[in-house]
Amino acid sequence: MTASRRPRPFSSRSFVQILLVTLVLRLPAPTDACDEIPRYVSMKPKGNPEAPVSAGFTAEYECRPGYRLIVPLVRPTSTVCQADGTWAPPLQDICTRKSCPHPGDPLNGRVEGSTRFGSQMNYFCNEGYDLVGNSVLRCELSGNEVTWSGDPPQCNKILCKPPPQIQNGEFTNSHKDTFEYSEVVTYKCKPSGGSDPYSLVGNSTLRCSGRDEWSSDPPECKVVRCEFPSVTNGKLVSGFGTKFYYKHEVQFECNEGYSLKGSPKIVCEANATWVPEKPRCDKVTYLEQKFCIVNSLEILWDGVRNHHIVKRFCVDSLNKYQMENSPVATRIHLNIYNEIVTYSCKPSVDQMNIHWLERAGSFVLGLIDGTLNLLSVKVKSQ
Template sequence: MSALELGRPRSCAAVLGSLLTAALVVAVHSQCAAPPRSPSAEPKERLEGHQLFPSGYRMAFVCRPGFGRNPRTSNVLVCGVNGVWHGSSEICIPKACSYPGEPANGRLLLPGAFTFGSKVNFTCNTGYRLIGRSEIECVLRNEVLTWSSDVPICQAIPCAPPPEIANGQHSGMDKEHFEYGDSVTYQCHRSRRGEKPFSLVGEASIFCTSLDNLNGVWSSPAPECKVVTCKQPRVENGNLLSGYRPEYSFGDTVVFDCDFRHSLSGSSASSCRDSGHWEPPLPLCQRSSCDDPPDVRNAMKTRLAGNLFPVDTVVTYECQQGHQFRAGETTWNISCLQDFVWSETPTPCERIPCPDPDFPNGKPLHPWQVKEVYESGDRLEVECSEGFAFKGHGSSSITLRCGNDGGWDPAVPECIPEPHCPKPSILHGKEVYKSRSDYTVGSRVRLACEEGFALRGLETITCGADLSWEPVMPFCDKVCGPPPQIPFGQHSGRGATGFPYGTKVTYSCAEGLSLIGDESLHCTSEDGENMTWSGPAPECRVVRCPRPVVERGRMTPQTFTFPYGLLLHFSCDQGFRLHGAAQSQCLADGAWHPPLPTCQPVQCPRLPRQDDVLVHFNQMWYEVNATVPFYCKRDGRFGAPSKTTCSADGTWSPPPTCRKSDVCERVLRNKAAFQCGIPLSDLKTQLEVQKLFLEIQKLEKELKITTYS
């Protein structure tokens, strides 16, 4: 037998064993063990031992005592194919207990809900203690839900009566019982006459409190009534600010401060204690500043930061301008020493002297300014001797000032031989004034030109430090003589002394006069040598306006001449109307202003259009006295012609209107027809015609109203 054949039975047995094992595992996993015990529910049927339940098994549950069915879930669990029970874990829920209530002066600590098995706690308000159980539970008793015990009581925490004291009493003497929060105040008995008063030592008021929220205790020991006195408080170099009394007893408080330039060491306030001593101890007032630094003549104190000068404070003195302590020293420092005295006192500041300003070829101008010693601020005016001048200065004298540094300002000048400017000479000119000095620096010369010439430039020149004349030397230029004067007029060159080539003057006349001739003349030369005016002067003559002419018009006043300023009034003849201004005035230019008016013929407008008036050939405008015939329409027929005439005022006279016939007139006309013996047939025809006429009139009115609407 081959090995292959020998192995086949073993392989089949192994496969079969595996299949049996798998089937057993599947069978075991498809069953459910008994569900775990629930505190709120139990199986409806009692379970026996370790029982297994097949897949799909349905197990019903009932609620244990104190629990009720949850209406939102099923009371059945189902065994699943994986051996797990399926269903809600809250088949039953706790039943509700009634509200337990709250203690007076206490409160309930609220849980989630008042249900079977829940617990509530109680606490009392401050000052009250809990009598009873602080925690109760909702339990089942005789198949009824109730609380495990009654609600506790909150009792006020009591205190023993407050202790009595000798020589005093408290405010609760008439009370027997004291509770949390009660307070009493102690006071001492009044002393007899001649005896020192009692002082209350300790807390005047105490109150009932608790350390463990069970038993009451007083907040502090009772005070004592004792005779306590303290000595009069005295602080050297100090002042009592508040609390002064002839005698001091327990509790009195005093406040001190120190004299100027002293500092307080310790507490500024102190109280009389039951020991008869001041606590904290009375302060000390210690020196903290030097006195004011001494004054020094002609010096100022600088760097002063207030009026207190602690140890090592430095004060600097500075001399006033022009003064010094010693040669070259203008400042001095002193300091406050440890014993609060100044290190030294500076010497006074003395004025700084200047050297004698003696210089060759010069001298002081005023003898009273000469001194043996010149000090800061002194002035000395000096000048050079005759024939000499200051070097670099054009003035005849210089004022020196003794400066703060002991030097002269400006520096003492040097006198050198006096320089001269050249003699000023101009063609056709001459000197009319010069300084007594012979053209030296600073001397002045005034120049003028000969007749027929004008000075171009300034007439006064000065010899400058550079020995040239300042400003630039002027020159004499040929000019025209004064322009001719004219009666009743003037020219623009009045006040001028010379009129150079090209100068133009303009003439003008007095008001009411006209300028006849050239308005302006200018200075010219015909031969290039001599100057003359360009033409003769104009004349000033009276202004007259031309005679005004207004056809078909009149003017007032009637006059033969029309001088400047005359005012005329204009009006038109009958049948003419004025166009333009009614008055005009003669102006200085010989013209009328406003312009002269005109007289235009008066015209009447065309006759107005009327329903009962007929006008043949009605034109736009009609001349005065024009006559226009018109016809009035009556009973449908036009009567005899009437006339209207154009008046001089531009209106029609008489007005072209027609008088309307009334009903009474027609009745009278009919009556006359009866009286005249007109045949009835003719009269009937006439009446019918009149009736037809009235109807036509009525129809015309209705048509007009309809058209207007």
């Protein structure tokens, strides 16, 4: 028969162990306090940690490619996840963009822009020079460094090949193989060897305006002779001659009793025709003496439509203002129905009271049955 085991006495050491286990079991388990890690344009967290992270996690930052630390560095480079989901201390950018080396102005040109990472430089050439290469370079990432996207362009002098030769003509400095920008050549015509000379039709001077580009097409050298200009019932008053060549200008006027229709001046143009077309002289109808209201009345044409004004004497023996030597009125050439004319008293006449039935300051003339009649006016003396 075995003896019964007596219970071991409860020691203080065992009590402490039990208490510690109980306290540990009652501590809260760690949780993911921060759902996102702060992101910045110029810097990134080292090691590329993935969110979410627990409270107490420290994010240490470094510059992104293309950026460098700001010197001197006075801002914090790390931040800690707090239990409430925030980060402390809050960070500011500690990095700035790197710069590509300044390329300098090209010979005979200039460059504008920024050398900082992500920026670009624009190239321009001086007048008279052509840009060869890319006009824009960008500061780009190359590994961990920054460099330009290509080689800088050059500004080359603009040159032109000789302009075209023309038949019956020649140009200055025709012996040269190349012409510089803005250099000018002048064309002239050779002697024709006949009775009529060559006329130079077009621009006589051409300018080198771009690489192998001239300011206009070359001129022509050819005989341009217009027919003798004649107008029935008219005559030349300027530009007289026996032969009429390119750009010759003449002017006409009509004989007494005729009115000029068209342009009085015409020019001999490249196709050997007169431009504009020759005018014509039409027979006109006169305002007869019986329509002179008073002998002290001046009648003037209102407008400039190639109508010719001829002065004449107008005598009215019934008018008490008639003076000796018959003051001059006018005879007006009219051949269009309802033309409008204006008139006024001569300086030698005063105290005349004129009353208008219709339009003040004017009266209307109309052709009725081939004769001229005065309409819509009434004149009376005091």
